[in-house]
Amino acid sequence: MENFEDTKIYIYLLLAGLSLLWIVVGIYLGRKSKDLESFVLCNRNVGLALGSATAVATWITSNTTLLAPQFAIQLGVWGMIAYSTASFGLLLFAPLAKRIRLLLPDGFTSGDFVRMRYGWFVWAIFILISIFYAVTWLISMGMAGGLLLKAIAGVPYFIGMSAILGTCVVYTLFGGMRAVIGTDFVQTVVILVGVTFLGFTILQRFDLIQVYDGVSENRPALVWVMLPAAIMSVFNNLLFGVGEIFHSNVWWSRAFAIREGLGKWCYFLAGIIWLPVPIAAGFIALSADVLGVNITSADMVGPLVAVKLLGQTGTILIFVIVYCSLASSIDSLLAATSDLVANDIYRKLFNPSASHQQVRRAIPYIILSIGFTAWIICSFNNSTLAEVLFFAGPMVGSIIWPILAGLYWKRATSLGAALGMILGSVIGLIAYFQIGWFVASLVGTFVSMIVVILSALVNKHPFNWNLVGPTSQRAEVK
Amino acid sequence: MSFSLELFQVLIFVSLTGTSLAIVALITMLVIEYRRGKLW
Numbered sequence: 001m002e003n004f005e006d007t008k009i010y011i012y013l014l015l016a017g018l019s020l021l022w023i024v025v026g027i028y029l030g031r032k033s034k035d036l037e038s039f040v041l042c043n044r045n046v047g048l049a050l051g052s053a054t055a056v057a058t059w060i061t062s063n064t065t066l067l068a069p070q071f072a073i074q075l076g077v078w079g080m081i082a083y084s085t086a087s088f089g090l091l092l093f094a095p096l097a098k099r100i101r102l103l104l105p106d107g108f109t110s111g112d113f114v115r116m117r118y119g120w121f122v123w124a125i126f127i128l129i130s131i132f133y134a135v136t137w138l139i140s141m142g143m144a145g146g147l148l149l150k151a152i153a154g155v156p157y158f159i160g161m162s163a164i165l166g167t168c169v170v171y172t173l174f175g176g177m178r179a180v181i182g183t184d185f186v187q188t189v190v191i192l193v194g195v196t197f198l199g200f201t202i203l204q205r206f207d208l209i210q211v212y213d214g215v216s217e218n219r220p221a222l223v224w225v226m227l228p229a230a231i232m233s234v235f236n237n238l239l240f241g242v243g244e245i246f247h248s249n250v251w252w253s254r255a256f257a258i259r260e261g262l263g264k265w266c267y268f269l270a271g272i273i274w275l276p277v278p279i280a281a282g283f284i285a286l287s288a289d290v291l292g293v294n295i296t297s298a299d300m301v302g303p304l305v306a307v308k309l310l311g312q313t314g315t316i317l318i319f320v321i322v323y324c325s326l327a328s329s330i331d332s333l334l335a336a337t338s339d340l341v342a343n344d345i346y347r348k349l350f351n352p353s354a355s356h357q358q359v360r361r362a363i364p365y366i367i368l369s370i371g372f373t374a375w376i377i378c379s380f381n382n383s384t385l386a387e388v389l390f391f392a393g394p395m396v397g398s399i400i401w402p403i404l405a406g407l408y409w410k411r412a413t414s415l416g417a418a419l420g421m422i423l424g425s426v427i428g429l430i431a432y433f434q435i436g437w438f439v440a441s442l443v444g445t446f447v448s449m450i451v452v453i454l455s456a457l458v459n460k461h462p463f464n465w466n467l468v469g470p471t472s473q474r475a476e477v478k
Numbered sequence: 479m480s481f482s483l484e485l486f487q488v489l490i491f492v493s494l495t496g497t498s499l500a501i502v503a504l505i506t507m508l509v510i511e512y513r514r515g516k517l518w
Contacts, residue, residue, distance in 0.1 A: 046518045049507035056500075077481045077489070178518065185508065192501045199494045208487045216480065223480040259516075273500040276493035283490050 007312050011153040014316060015160070018323050019167040022183050026331075029182035030175020036356040039176035039363065040108065040339050041257040050181050051258040051266030055090055056273050057184035057328035058250060060191055061141065065281055065325045066148065069302035071233075072282030073295065076215075076222025078230030080282030084275050085234055086241035091271035093245045097255040097263030099407050103465055110252035110403075111344035116468050117406040118414040125421050127344055129399065130247060133392045134337040135374070138330065142378035145326045152303050153319050161378050164323065168330040169371035172338075173364055177257055180331045187324035192277070194321040199280050201309055202287045211283075214290035222286070232438045236393070239441040243396035246403045250336040338366040390437055394428020394444030395421075401445070401452040410462035416455025424448030 033039040046054075064083070071079035104113055110130065115123040146161030155163075171179045202211070215222050245251045255263050285301040293308050295301050306314035342363050347354050354362075398421045405412035428444025435443075511517045 042518050047507075047511040047516045049504060049511050050518055052507070053504055077486065080489075181518070185504070189501060189504060192497050192504075196494060196497045196501070199490075199497075203494070208490055209483060211490075212483050212486050220480070223486070225479045225481055269503075273496075273504070276496035276500075279489060279493035280497050283493065 007315055008154065010312075010316065011155060011319060014319060015149070015155060015163055015323075018320065019163050022167050022327060023171050025186065026171025026175040026179030026183050028175075030171070030177075030179035033176040033178050034360075036360040036363075038178075039360060040335075040342075041253065042177050042181065044257060044259065046181060046254075046258045046262075046266075048262055048266060048269070050185055051254065051262060052269040052273065053188040054181040054184040054254060054332070055251070055267055055270035057188040057191070057324075058254075058332040059086070059090060059245075059270070059274055060188070060277060060325050061144075061329040064278055065191065065195065065321050066299060066302050068278035068281040069285030069305075070298045071278070072285040073219075073222070073288065073298050073301045075230035075233060076219070076224065078234060079222075080279045082230060082234040082237045083278035083282065085238040086278070087271045087274040088238050089241035089243075089245035089271075090267050090274055092242055093251060093255075094264040094267035094271065096246065096404075096407060097258070097267050100252065100255045101260055101263055103407070104256075107256055108253070108343045109340050110247060110249045111340060111348075113252070113406070114403075115344075115348070117463065118402070118417045122402070122414050122417045122421070123344075125418055126247070126399065126402075127340075129392075129395045129421065129425070130249065130340065131337065133244070133396060134248065134250070134333055134340070135370070136392060138333045138337065138370070138374045139377050141326055141330050141333065142374050143381065145323075145330075146378065146381065148322050148326075149319070151300055152322060153315055157381055158379065161381075162375065164326050164330065165371060165375050165378065168327055168334055169367060172331050172334045173367050173371075176363075177253070177335055180335045181257070183331060184328050187328040190324045191321055191328075192273075194317055194324075195277060195280050195284075198284050198306055198309065198317070202284065202291075202305075205309075206287065206290050210290050211287050215286050218289045232442075236438045236441050239397050239400070239445045240393050243393075243398075243400045243441060243445065247396055247399040248336070249340040250332050253336045253339055334367055334370060337370055338363050341366050341370070390440075391429060391432065393437065393441040394432060395425045397428060397441035397444035398422075398424025398448040401449045405452050405456060409456055410464070411456040411459045412452060412463070413455045413459045416452045416459075419455070420448035420451040423451055 037043050068080065068083045071083045075082065107113060111123060111127055114126045142161050142165045145164035146157040149155040149160030150157050171183065258266050281302065284305050288295055288301055288305050291305060291308050293304050295304060303318045306318045310317065342359050346362050347359055402417035402420050406417065424444040424447045427447045428440050431443035432440035
């Protein structure tokens with residue numbers, strides 16, 4: 001992995017070529033996005049293929065392609081299964097996507113729902129957590145871009161980070177949601193082809209018995225059924241995934257953008273497509289022993305195996321997979337966060353009388369501001385900043401129940417939602433520091449659940465959706 | 479107690495086959511929706 005001189009020129013050409021490709025494709029696809037609904041939500045008319053692929057692509061981050069192999073090599077078979085449970089977030093969001101469109105036929109963001117259902121105080125807590133999570137995720141992705149392209153192909157951190165962030169900012173800026181969803185489709189196919197190709201290449205050289213024996217002999221714990229930390233990580237990953245998807249505007253904006261009646265199918269299909277990807281990626285790592293790979297650092301096991309298998313072609317393949325994984329998440333974060341800031345901060349707080357055209361004109365400045373802020377922070381290359389994302393686990397876990405109860409349970413209260421988010425976050429963070437990362441989301445979600453359920457049980461004034469907000473296009477809610 | 483070889487084989491086979499089928503399904507859906515003018 002350290003000798004990059006032979007491939008240096010190809011890597012730089014590839015970096016420039018991929019960046020240019022996404023910019024051209026993104027701008028071309030988004031060329032007709034002039035008004036707000038078109039730019040932000042594709043006129044609420046996205047079909048099954050693009051709707052499913054964008055959910056898959058956004059959920060496949062660099063973590064999926066690189067952390068899943070690391071999970072496999074550290075936590076074994078349970079580690080792969082644990083990572084794949086993140087797909088439950090997509091599967092469980094499927095019915096919610098349908099409900100969201102029913103309750104908010106004209107909605108733009110997750111903030112719209114929280115404000116209408118629970119009021120301004122809960123909305124403020126929700127927006128704080130949501131924007132904190134989105135920005136830290138964006139920064140962690142930008143930093144991961146710089147670090148990974150350096151580790152995989154020797155591209156200097158600053159160049160790699162700037163290229164990925166800059167590319168995504170440019171095509172999101174000019175193409176909006178259409179650019180994001182269109183490029184997501186291509187990126188999904190590239191990632192899936194890359195991971196599958198690596199898996200089948202391993203199977204072509206060794207049979208599964210050899211791989212299994214290699215793991216059993218060299219790292220027997222990885223095939224143990226009872227590996228407590230790994231089993232706990234299954235629940236933690238599942239809840240982190242569910243919490244992240246339930247609250248984040250990245251997923252809500254897609255629920256609003258997908259054609260009516262298709263939302264649940266898009267998310268269901270995306271969950272099914274995503275489910276085997278971490279296992280396929282993890283399998284690459286488990287073949288390290290039979291390939292005789294010397295694992296110098298667990299987080300680079302995927303690239304190490306690819307290079308051992310395919311030589312320089314492996315470097316290029318992993319480079320493309322990682323670039324696509326990062327770009328597909330960064331562009332979605334940029335689009336959804338700018339949408340959230342424009343509609344929930346600019347329109348609701350600073351300019352309540354703003355027309356759709358005014359909000360549309362504000363969005364490019366917001367995208368540029370978010371992109372520039374992320375770029376400045378990423379330039380410091382401070383690894384502790386990226387670790388901040390892990391603190392978000394209990395925070396997003398504590399939002400699961402307020403969102404779920406708000407969507408389906410008339411007796412859920414604003415006080416319960418607020419206390420659930422605050423207490424769930426605080427106690428979850430205490431568990432993070434006192435016990436470990438693998439229980440933080442679990443504790444945050446559990447505390448929030450208790451608070452939300454108890455407050456709903458004692459509430460005697462059920463909420464009525466039919467009396468709230470613009471109801472002209474909303475069917476009667478039961 | 480360890481995961482059996484058979485279970486390991488099933489897990490890997492299903493995941494690799496699943497990702498292959500996903501590629502085919504996505505491209506097929508894209509072509510069908512494009513032809514019907516229902517892409518977005």
